[in-house]
Amino acid sequence: MTAGPDGPPGPLRDAEAVVLVGGQGVRLRPLTLSAPKPMLPTAGVPFLSHLLARIRAAGIEHVVLGTSYKAEVFAEHFGDGSAFGLELEYVVEDEPLDTAGAIRNVSHLLRERDVLVFNGDILSGLDLRSLVDTHRSSAAEVTLHLVKVDDPRQFGCVPTDADGRVTAFLEKTEDPPVDQINAGCYVFRRPVIEDIPAGRRVSVERETFPGLLADGKRLQGHVDSSYWLDMGTPAAYVRGSADLVRGELPSAALPGRPGEALVLPGARVAEDAVVDGGSTVGADAVVAAGAQVTGSMLFDGAHVGAGSEVRGCVIGAGARVGSGVTLRGAVIGDGAVVGDGCELLDGARVWPSVEIPAGGVRFSADRR
Template identity: 30%
Template structure:
């Protein structure tokens, strides 16, 4: 089996962060979302991976390299315009050949449970196998109608009147049968070649398309709140380790990672917390559920349930909660103890006065 990872989207809902970095590279638990995606694929036993990239291709190449650090071999395929998921399959035809493959959306984060679905796909040898999940608002997703034996009867993309509450998760297990379907369909009203239309084409012609309910954690990281949810989920499984320096006047409770060359002085870290390499934390209270990136400075700060990206500084600001602070941003000068929620893009400077 091969893998096709789609990483060309612009991520308008993640602005201001997606202005200065691809949305797939936003860090969660101090690692890019796309890095977690590649690790999930490797856990399926897949090592041959193609990554479809768009205008931000150089940044994604710089982050993933040739894939060797993840134990995979990565090929990059350029999509000149966002023409749909099925279009990605079409332009990857040479790479995919006649092999089975898993198509994985590069801005989706899943933890646990995919191996079982992959094994069912390999055992059933149907034309396609979809991971689905019950959702409260199916209007936002591709939705599957499934019979009692798990066979897909109908697929609709973002339906006005949903046929079920089973959303198609951003992971598709496909055989070479999908290539004929992709060549047969035409663009939707959105001007895109929809993968749901291609799979429906298979269903309409008697293809064996099945679905399994995915039971693990899943988020489409399209919004800041989703990114924070992912951060909490991954930090919950944190393995503690102290590689930097923590002075005797500091207190650590719960699972905490302190990266190489990081320094923690006169501070309280309440895990789960990750402090990145080379970061400095002094006279501060951090956590729980907080990721502090490499090279950050927290001085007289109070930060919880937040993500502070690399190179940023928070000085004299308490009560930061449920926030994402972009790379190299500076947040200073606050008084009072009220909670503050901040979505601050890269290279910003913010002064807060009580």
């Protein structure tokens, strides 16, 4: 079943999705103190909205969210999924189970032949139907989305043979033999999930996948060169949001047209202020006269004072940045205050409700 030229695709038959959203997002603190990482505002909506929009656009309708940290936030926002054209269900992980354990933990809600599994902090332009086609045409037990990276030393490598069959899973090394890495998206045959041990931590890369290879099962690689970004660090989070705003990765969930800036309803930007580089200005946020905001995110109710420069930063909800402030690569927590004339450089993090006094303070570390 396919769509007409102007409509969405038909259902992807015998397929459903699992999205793992249980992590605490430690690398993104202090932003994740108030919200799980997949629920952080990203190009005007929770990050998870962009992934769910891609899943729905591929024709998948049933999605199970594997939650843990602040689990209630997901259901409060997305409900049963009907407003998004989906059927959403939720499973709470009471204790850390690692990736394979978390997949096994939702297995009682699965009902289709093939299950797409997503890490909930990856931004990707992967063609999901093409991934499923690879999985089915190769008759694989599991198919892995693989991407090539410039420096694979910080990742585990996944070599494949001439037919795309995965041959090994290699730990991080200073001399990686290939540049292909696990991109955090898979297609499982449902019986494989049901065979994962229940009720304990299980790693896909250290236990499940090597065990399948040892048993002679087929694991297939789907190498793809489309947009891919792990959103786990503040710099990557800011970049991903900016890329969505500018349309470098199109998203049906973007609440506006792609461009240099996304200014949400109720925000106020002074006529002589500059907002560009894929910045987002949240609802009721303010960018005062002469300020420049480039490649940054202002959450709802944030305030940037007159003549301030904000580059590659995240300004939390209700936070206030004074006049004549310079921020580069900084993260300002919800409700924090940065006094006039301060300079906060790359790596600076101001935690929620902390107040940095005026007077030209310069730093590039945590303030709690």
